[in-house]
Amino acid sequence: MLNLLVADGNARGGRERHVAATGRTSAQAYADILRALAPDARPTVLNPADAEATLPAGAGLGDFDGLIVTGSELHVTDDSPAVRRQIALVRDGLAAGLPVFGSCWGVQVAAVVAGGRAARNPRGPEYGFARRIAPTREGREHPLLDGRPPAYDAPAMHLDAVLEPPPGARVLAGNGLLSVQAIEIARGPGVFWGTQYHPELDLDVLAAMLRLNGAVVIGAGFCRGAAMLDAYAAELEALHADPEGRIDLMWRHGLGPEVTGAAHRRREIANFLDRLVRPRAGRRAQAG
Known part of the structure; x- marks a missing residue:
């Protein structure tokens, strides 16, 4: 059994807008993907932006095998209680020795926790897809990106990004718009793997998010x-x-199986579960 804590990056208003657009919160969608990738996964959803958010009775962070942080409408540069609470959660998770995974917002929070800087990308946003992502020399050998080709596209929806990686971080992938598309951050006994792009987003959800943020995209x-x-x-x-029959749309949008195939698109999440979460779960089971 994999006990996973899934932290929704949105505050209450953002969660409500996401549900109205997609039918589920970001954390609920992530939980479904985790169960699809690992039938023995037991996700627990937490809304750490809320002041009243608490772990299940009797549970501590160390009782989980991994922490996943979703995307968010928030900006890590805002010194708000909702942002500070999520920074504290990731900091405490790493201090507890948890493997932590984050996409988009999660990467930005982890970078700030470890002494990096995240803010609006001066080169512009990525709405729809991050194009021509290329692993760095370290990334080509890193298990987070195991199975990724030398260049690939991925769903993306972000204005902010990691502009200065934390000291000692390993930048694993980038593209022409952003040098930090994937990263590893080790802090204390914990380790963070994450992507600025969204490996969890199915194309129908991406479409809903584009509509939800239509004014900004336009x-x-x-x-x-x-x-x-x-x-x-x-x-x-x-x-x-x-995805297999609409070759015309794949051609029109310049997309391939790295985007249209669910197993390809979610590769980083599966690698995180297999390479970091399962070993921790095994060690905890042996110790118990």
């Missing part, structure tokens, strides 16, 4: 109006519904 010049954005999102939904 304002950034990615689409010339709501009709164009809706048409783009509709094609992503169609590709999600028939």
Whole structure:
């Protein structure tokens, strides 16, 4: 059994908007993916942005085999209680020796915890897909990216990014827009693996998020109006519904199996579970 803590990066309003757009919170969607990748996974959802959020009665962070941090509407540069609580959670999780995984917001929080800097990317946002991601020399040999080709695309939705990696961090992948697309951060007895892109996002959810953030996407010049954005999102939904049959949409959007195939797209999450979480669970079982 893999006992996993899934921390939703959004505050209450952000969670409500996400549910209205996709039918589930980010953490609930992550929990479903974890169960699909590991049938023995037992995810526990936590909303650490909320002041009243607590772990299950009698449980401590050390009772979990891993911590996963989702994306968020929040900005790590905002000195708000919701942000500070999540920084504290990741700091405490690493101090407890947990393997921690994060996508997008999770990467930014972990970088700040370890002394790096995250803020608005001066080179611009990535809405829809991060293109031509390439592993670094260290990344080509790193288990987080095991199975990834020399260049790949991935779903992405972010304005902020890690601009200065923490001291001692290992940058594992980047692209022309951002030098930190994947990273390993070791802090105390814990280790963080994460990606700025979203390996957890199915294309229908990505479409919903583009619509949810339509004003920002249009304002950034990615689409010339709501009709164009809706048409783009509709094609992503169609590709999600028939990823093997819609070769026309794969061609039109320049996408391949690294995006359209669920096993390819979720590779980093599966690697995290296999390479970090299962060994910890095994050690805990032997100690118990």
